[in-house]
Amino acid sequence: MPPLPRAVAQTRLAVRRALSDLDPGRMVIAACSGGPDSMALAAATAFVAPRLGLRAGFATIDHGLQEGSAARAAEFAEWSRHQGFDPVEIITVEVDPSDGGPENAARSVRYAALDDAAERHDAAAVLLGHTRDDQAETVLLALARGGGPRGISGMxxxxxxxxxxxxxxxxxxxxxxxxxxxxxxxxxxxxxxxAYRRSALRALMPALTEVLGPGLSANLARTARLVADDNRVLNGLAARLTARAAGSDASLDVAALAGQPRALRTRVLHTWARLLGVPGSGLNHGHVSELDRLITDWHGQGPVQLPGSREVRRVGTRLVGGPVL
Incomplete structure (x- = not known):
């Protein structure tokens, strides 16, 4: 028997490590677009899952954005059946490009569809085919936006x-x-x-790698891991601080936050704003900075307007949030 090709072995080992904590009999779903990354993931899942006693399902999303997309989805679904996947789902979605642009809109409906599939089949895991290069691109895009630690930590x-x-x-x-x-x-x-920002960046990566060195993607992915480690610690501290500072009446104790480092204050403000009903995707650096000024630079200014028709004002020693008046 010829030796197993190294790339195949690496892929199967990565999937085995990702699934090794699951109990036998659980369902895992491989999400597959038909691209090389997700097809390699699906093939590895088909091999690894039954050897771990797991059931393997397959889901492909037809966004309907290109001619022939339904036929391609059917071809990949048929391939997956021959690999032993069960269930096999083709999920057709509608993308509204006006909803944050075509990339964001497609991503939103894709994850919503996969969430529904996971619930229908009581899946323990939905597997995605993102690679180290995808992670590097995510970090660079976050840096270009002036993103904070959450963005730089990548996926x-x-x-x-x-x-x-x-x-x-x-x-x-x-x-x-x-x-x-x-x-x-x-x-x-x-x-x-x-026309798509990530695609444009992907085309530039070879030139960036030539200038900055062959380890560029690996180094950016390592940066993401290091920042994610720091985020976990800070987020844990911020969660405990939020529990102390947040009242049951949609208010926040200024005194509990005033002496804290900015890295903790802003995390608390992010969490508290979401508790008020502010959509996380709409909350930006400017919003949080204005909320922070109500704590650190208070001189009687008016309420801070937030996405979701919410506002926050300072009343005495508390921040009070609610619908826009």
């Missing part, structure tokens, strides 16, 4: 039922794994369309 290996087994593997390994297994793949033309 987590796990969040809720989502798991990213391939986050430590470069894209080229997944491409090799597909070639070595003769897997059917599809290259989404959107990935090469400079």
């Amino acid at each position: 987590p290996e796990r969040r809720g039922h989502y798991r990213r087994p391939l986050l430590d593997l470069p894209r080229e390994v997944l491409t090799k794994a597909c070639a070595e297994q003769d897997l059917p793949t599809w290259d989404d033309p959107h990935n090469a369309d400079p």
